[in-house]
Amino acid sequence: MRGGPNPTPRAYCHRAEPHEQDGRNRHMRAALLTLLLVFGSCAPQPVYRRSEAPLPVASIDLGRFLGLWYEQARLPNRFEYGCQVVTVRYARHDGGVSMTNTCTDLAGDERVAHGRARLVGEGKFEVSAFGPFWSDHWVLDRGADYSWAIVGEPDGKYLWVLTRQPQITPEQRAAFEQKIRALGYRPADLVWAAQSDDDLVQSES
Structure with missing residues (x-):
């Protein structure tokens, strides 16, 4: 270290090559994204729900809940x-449940984050990306055939609408908006997924 009172001995110094530095930066960004995706409720976030916390669904068949979900709104x-x-x-995975989040931005770049999930009660998951730290994810509503699910948490700060298919129809969106209102949220507060190229936006308002 330059300018410090106790410079690091040269024998222990290592100047990272450009490709090494790029690799480290990618790993750091991936680790940060994982922590944010799983522990986002730790960051300052407004409360959106206008009512008491809704109860999670009465039952979850973990085997049917597993698989790929598409985020339709958040x-x-x-x-x-x-x-x-x-x-x-x-x-x-390894006797538990793995969770892989993939985000694709407007430029087509993907960001991937990995975490763990566990079912801790009826309709209640906990998710983790690091060590012993877990956060709540509640299944607030779901389809009888597990074709859709609405996932939130007790504080009313986060909500996701998930489906098995990549896109939904206007009629399906209207039905989801009704369910969201019944849970105490305003549909207008949500960011809805693009259903066509015309819906793609540069940033969220």
């Missing part, structure tokens, strides 16, 4: 800023 949050297409995949 409450605004900093860790998904700029994401145009978002998916989350739940899979069995």
Whole structure:
């Protein structure tokens, strides 16, 4: 270190080559994204729900809940800023459940974050990206055939609408808006996924 009172001995110094530095930067960005995706509720975030916390669904068949989900809507949050297409995949792994979030931005670049999930009660998941730290993810509503799910958390700061298909119809969106209102949220507060190229936006308001 230059300018410090105790410079690092030269024998222990290592100047990273450009490709090494790029690799480290990518790993750091991936690690940060993972932490933000899973622990976003730790960051300052407004409360959007206008009522008491809704109860999670009465039952979840984990085997049917696993697989690939497409995000159709979300409450605004900093860790998904700029994401145009978002998916989350739940899979069995090492006796537990792995969680892979993929965000594609307007330029087509992908950001991937990995975490863990566990079912801790009826309709209640906990997710983690690091060590012993877990955050709540509640399934607030779902389709009987597991074709869609609305996921939130107790504080009313985060909400996601997930479906098995990449896109939804206007009629399906209207039905989701009704369900969201019934849970105490305003549909106008949500960021909805692009259903065509005309819907793509540069940034979230």
